[in-house]
Amino acid sequence: MALDLSTLELVPLSVIRCDSNGDEVEEGEKGYDDLEDPEPEFDFLCDVTRQIKLSGEVVGRIEAVIVKREEMEGEFHGLMDEPSQELCDFAVTLFDHNGRFRDEFIGPRGRKAGTGVFGRELSEGSFAYITEINITKRELRSQGVGKAALNLFKAFLLDAESGDRVWNQELNPVEFLLCWTVTLTSELERSDSPLHSFLSDPAPAPDPVREATRRRNLERVLSFFHDNGFRRVGTSEYFAFAVDPNHPSRRLAKDKDTIKLPPPMEPSSNPERDFPLHFKLANTFDGSFDPALLLDIANSPLSVIRTADGQGFTPLHMAAAQRFLPAIQALVGRSRKELLATTLDGSKNLPLDLLKEERRSSEDFRRAMGMPGLQGEARKRDEACEAWLERETAVEMGGRKRKAEEEEEGRESGAAGGSKRRV
Template sequence: MSSPQLNDVSFEISHHRGPDFLTDIRIKAIHTTSTDTVATLRAFKILRQFCKGSFLEAMDCITGELHQFSVKLFDKYGLYQGAGLGYRILEQLVESTYVQMADTLMCWPAPSRVSDPTEWVKIQKRQINFFRQFGFRRVGRTDFFAYSPDPTHPSHSIPISGDAENLSEAFDSSAETGLSKQDMARKYPLHTIIMNSTGGQWVINTIRAHYLADESSIHVANAQGFTPIHIALKKANVDAVRTLLDLGVMDDLQKSQNAEGVTPLEGLTEAMQSNRDFAETLLGQWDSGYSADELTCEFLIKRALGMPTMPNDLQEYIAQRKWGCTCGSCAGGWLSKRMQFRLLCQAGMYEDMMEGEKSQFLQGKPHSDPMSLCDNASSYLPPHLHASVFKMFYIGFQSVFRAIIIALKNPDYLFGKDLISALSAGQRGVNFYFGKGGKIEYALDAITDAALEQSLLGSGDFEDTWDEEDDFKNLPMCDADLEFGLVRRMMGLNPAMRWGPY
C-alpha cells in the first residue's frame, strides 16, 4: 500500500480509566479507504495531586517509561514516518479535551526495538528534531522534553538552535567503551580504586602514594568529567573523602563541568536521593534511612565548604539527618514542626467532633452504624470492631485522641505509641476500648490520613487555611514537612497492612 495522504486519514480518540491519577489516552489514525490503522498514539494524563506523595511508586506500577517520568509515544508503522503523520497525530492529542492549557506534555525520545547502537543514536536524533519542530524543548540538561499548550509560555520563545543539549553529549566516552577493566584501571587508577572499595587503610595509603608520585593525580577528571572526589562522594567512601580533603581538593569541590553537571556535593545528594527512591519504589519502604557513611561524607564536605551542618557534632548530625531532616528541628529526626502542627490540628478536630457525637449512643447498646457518625474518625475503626462500639468504647477512642494532642503539644516528648499509651493510661474508657480490641494505631491512621488529604498532596485545604497564620508560617520549613509515608511508618503503621477508612 502506498503512503497515505493526510486527507485520507481519520482519527479516533478514546480513553481508558485506571487509578484516579491516570487516564490512558489512545488515538488511532485510520486510512479512510482501506480502514487500516496506519498509526497509533498512546499517552498518559497524570494528575500528580492524586498520587499523594507516592508519585514514583505509582508510575513504576504502570510502565518502566512512566517511572522515568515520560509520556510513551509509539508509531506501529514506521513506513509512514516523515509524511507529516507524526506531527498530525501529536496535534490531535494537543487539541483534544485531555490536554488543558495549564497542562505540560512530557516526552523522552528513545527508540524502541533498535539493537544497533549507531542506528539507535541516529533515530533518536531524528526523534529529538521532530519534537523540537513541534515545539517541545529540553527540560534543563536532561533527556526529557516538555511542551506547553499555552502560547504565552516562555519555552515558545526559545528557538530550536537555542535549545539546551544534554550534558552527556559534551563528554563522549565512547572511545573507552571497548577498554578492559585492566585498561581502565591503568588510565584512571584513583577512580578505579575508590569505586571498587569501601575504604580502609589500603585505600588511604594508595591515594597518598599516587599523590606523592604526582600531586595532580588527585585532580584528574575521567572521560565523563568526574574527579576522584566526585567518585568518592558518590560511593560514600569515607576514608577516600577524608584523605582527598586532607591532601587538598577544595577547587574540585566547586567543579560541575561533567556529564551530569553536578558538583561533588550535588552528586552525593543525588546518589542519596536515588538510593532512597529505589527503596521506596521497588522495596516498598525506606526502612534504614540514610547510611552513616553517606551522612559522614555530607558532613565532612559541608564543613570543608563552610556550610552550616545544624548540629556541629558528627554523631548528632547523623542522628538528626538520618531520616531526611533539613531544618535541624525535627523530633527524632523525622517529625517536622509543620507536620507536628498539622497533625495536632487534625487530632483536635477529631476530639471536638467526637464530643458532639456522644449523644448518638443508647445506654448499654453498641451503635447500630458507627460509620454514620459525623466525626469522620469512626470510619477508621475496622468492621470487626463495629459490634463493640458502645458509648464507653467511643469515649475510650476519644481519650486516645486526647492523649495524642497532649503528646503533640509537648516538644520534649518523643512521639510514638509508647508515649500515647502512657498518656492515655487511666483516662476514661481507655481500658474498655483496648479490652474490646481497639488500638492506638486506629487513631494515628485517622489523623495522618486526613492530614494528608488536606495537605498540598491532596486538596490543599490546610494550606489555604493556615499559610498566612503566624502559628504555622513562622515554623521552620523542612524537606520532611510532607513525608506522610515516613511519619506513618515511624508511628507503627505498617504500609503492608490494610488501613482505613473502611
C-alpha cells in the same frame, strides 16, 4: 506523490474481551472520552492511547497516559514503578515522592534548569505522558504523518475551536504533555533514546557509519519535538509541551533550545587497569573499606588523584558518591581543585552534587519500597559527609571567586596605567 494528510484521524482503541466460550468479542471503544473499562489496571492513570488512521486505514498509534498526580501524594515514585520501568525512571528523574517538580530543574537558578523555561507549574495538576509514537507502515515514515498525528493528539486534549478542554468529569485539566526521546524509537529503529546515547556514552561509535547514524537520529528526534512545540526539560532527556500558549517554553525559539553534547571521549576497555583508584573507590560499599585504600590515596601520584575518566568523574566524585568521608578528606588533602571538577554529562555534577543525588536516590528507593529512611550511625555518617564536603566546596568556590576578582582588578589597573603613560 504527496500524502493527503487531511484524511488523518485519531480513534480510540477497541476493547477486546472474551466471552464465556473464550471467543473474542468487541464491547466498545476504550479511551479518554468514555472510560468504559470498569476496572482499570492502575486507577491513577488514564489510558488515552489512539490509533492513527489515514484514509480509513490504521497506519500507527500514539500510546499515552494521563497521570492523575493529585491522587498520588506521598506515593508518586512507588505508584509510578508499578506500570513500567520507563514511568518509574521518568518520575524519579523529574519529581520528588510527592510528584513535585525537583528544585534543581526549576529555572532560572536550578543547577539542571537548562534554558530555565520550566518552573513550579510542573508541580501542579494532571499531565499526559506519551510513551510511543509508532508509524507502523514503514513507507509512511518521515513523511509528516507522526507530526500531523501529534498535532491532532494535542487538539484532542485542547479543543482548538472553543478553547474548552475535552475532559471527562473524573479528570483535572492537563497542562503539559511530556515524553522521553525514546518515544520515536519505532520510527528511528533504535533501542534507546538518542539523547541518552550521547549523554551516557560520549565516546564515538567505533564504526564511523554507526556514529553518523547516531548523530543523524539525534538531529531528527530534536527536530521532531522542536517543530511540535516541545522544549527540553532542563538538562534532562525529557521534553515537555505546555498547553498554555503564553508559557515561557512556547516563546523559546527552537534554535535556542540547544543540546550541548559532551566532547567525545575514547572509552576504556579495562577500567580497573586504566583508572585503578576510581575502580577501587567505586567498588567499596556500605561505608566501610579497606584502610589500605587510604594508603593508595596517599601514595598515588598527583596525576592519578586529578585524573578524570571518560565521563569526567574524578576519584573524588567516586568517593563522594559512596559517602566515604575518610577517603574524601584524604583526596581533598592531596588536591583541592577537584572539589569544583564537573562531570561531562548533561548534569555537570560536582562531587558534592553527586553525593546529594546518591543520598536522595537512596532515600527515594527506600520510600518507594515501603522501607524506613536511613537511621542511626549510617544516617549520621551521610550527614557528616555532606556537611564537610559542602563546607569545603563553598570555601573553594569563594577562593576561586576572589582570585578572579583580583585578576580582573589587576587587568583594569594595568589598562588604566597604560592610558596614563600614553597621555
